[in-house]
Amino acid sequence: MPTANIPVLETRRLILRGPEPQDYPDFKATFTSYRARFMGGPLNPYEAWMLYAAEIGHWAIRGYGMWMIHDRISDATYGMAGGWKPAGWPEAELAWVIWPDAQGRGIALEAAHAVRGYFYRNGWQGMVSYLDPKNLDSIRLAERLGAIKDHAAPSVDGNDAVYRHPSPAQLDGTQLAHGIEMEIGHYTDPLFKPKGWALD
Amino acid sequence: MMSVPALETPRLLLRAPGPGDFAPLAAFYASPRSRFVGGPASADQTWRMLAGEIGHWSLRGFGRWAVQERATGATAGIVGLWYPHDWPEPEIGWDLFDGFQGRGFATEAARAARDHAYDTLGWTTAISLVADGNDASAAVAGRLGARPDGRFRHERFGEMTIYRHPGPDARKGDA
Structure with a gap:
């Protein structure tokens, strides 16, 4: 699919577009750092x-x-989210990365929820996230998204944990879906803060 | 992603790299022939390299083509214009797959790529990087009229000689 044809996704605070050449410095700053x-x-x-070229x-x-x-509003970049399945990945992954100075604002939650919804609306029946067991922020985010550790599923290299996301049916009008929407809503409302104040 | 222009030479078609090139590229990177260009590499690593070849076109507006032998339709190699981050200058590069060497394909494809760089993209000069010991590649550079013009060391690709190609006006006289 040509990059120009990559769909644009909009959420309350965010707009998601395909990777563009001018965004590379932001990507490089994170991927050449300890954050990666x-x-x-x-x-x-x-x-x-x-790797940036490979993302495209x-x-x-x-x-x-x-x-x-x-x-x-500002068009500033905060990170990336989407579906990722390079060779060697057992299943399509719901993946995310947030630049260090954008963390703690629920941006990964809002973006990951949006892209998962996009894939599910286009017929996908499930996704997983492959997470380093020490990556506690991302594990917590997977749990906030309703994902559950799948001990039986094959991982990428045996050192990562597989978190299986809820199915489309499990997100269709359920308490889980409402909870995710409510947490995203809290982040966008300056008068409220979500309980637990999770990091991502 | 921009659309990739196709180039034709007497024996070759240079076209956009795509998913169908994965198998021959993986075979190349599994073989000792890749030892001068960062290989050998696993199939999983090669998949990312192919994705990178495709994305290069979007990031730079040029890139490397999959070279198809017109007579058979087989993919003979990856040749074209290469300028990743941290490269000394935009480069004309050629990787020829096993079984296609010795027939002048690399020279023929690289010449078409160089013409595209000069005539369509407006490059005023071009280099090619040849790893130490890669005598076959150095011979291709020589046939294209390129001459040694310095050294470059890359942490992944090692020690290389920079070959400088004849410029747009001088290229007609190359060997």
């Missing part, structure tokens, strides 16, 4: 650029991939 330690990093600049090529090969998360 749970995503195969830190990478050197060559590896970071080639993933769309062409698979027909889906990772979106760049932008602020609706």
